[in-house]
Amino acid sequence: MSVATADRSRIDLSSKTALLAAGDLGGILLFVAVGEYTHGYNPLVDVGRVAGTFVPFLVGWLLVAGVAGLYASDAPGTLANATLVTLLSWVVAVAIAQALRATSVFHGDAALTFAVVSVVVGGLLLCGWRVVATMALGR
Template sequence: MSDTASARVAVTPRTALLALGDVTLIALFVFLGQQEHGTQGLLMTAAPFIIGWLLVAPLAGLYDGSRRDLKSTIGRTAGAWVGAALIGQALRATEVFPGGFAIAFVIVSILVGLVLLVPFRTVVAYTS
């Protein structure tokens, strides 16, 4: 099996469950932040990050149906989240989404997203 990235998305129950898990963890990241800062509007706050993830994760080959080793899974997931978080932050800098741009939040969003997504994807890869 080639280890090159693929933008192909396998339409399978496994892929749907992976996407649901990913989106749930991204929403959890936003929800926890809102609880910490007393803000509301989960959908509009999470949307830029979910959009970023759904754009980048397929390009990283995270939904192509391939089984990968742990090292590849960790690298692809981490890279995809960094890209997704940067896209999310760029979208937040527009008038369409709330939040604006703050470098501190860029760092926090990348770190918290990595803490949530990488272990999830690692467990999935390990148990598959």
């Protein structure tokens, strides 16, 4: 099996997976926007700051979600599997985001407290979305 074949089996380009991806990215963006707001920034005005916080999480999520099969043809799968895979993927994505934030490319740093908040709050948003999506898609 070639790498291209393996990649295609993990990512299905369909309206269902596009919906899943849109919900995932919306959840991550909501997490970031609310976080920026609680720290005194207006997400509608400080768009550059929000984008600078969002991008490391986006990169982490995109690197992990495809490999984890969250956009495969059989996604979201069973309710338990969808929730577990989403949460584990998010934990790894947060680790990647924190590593990126520790560089000079992105603002912020790799704070343990922010990592914990990211896992908990972002994980609740993503898992909640995936539960709704799994139920709506009839799995």
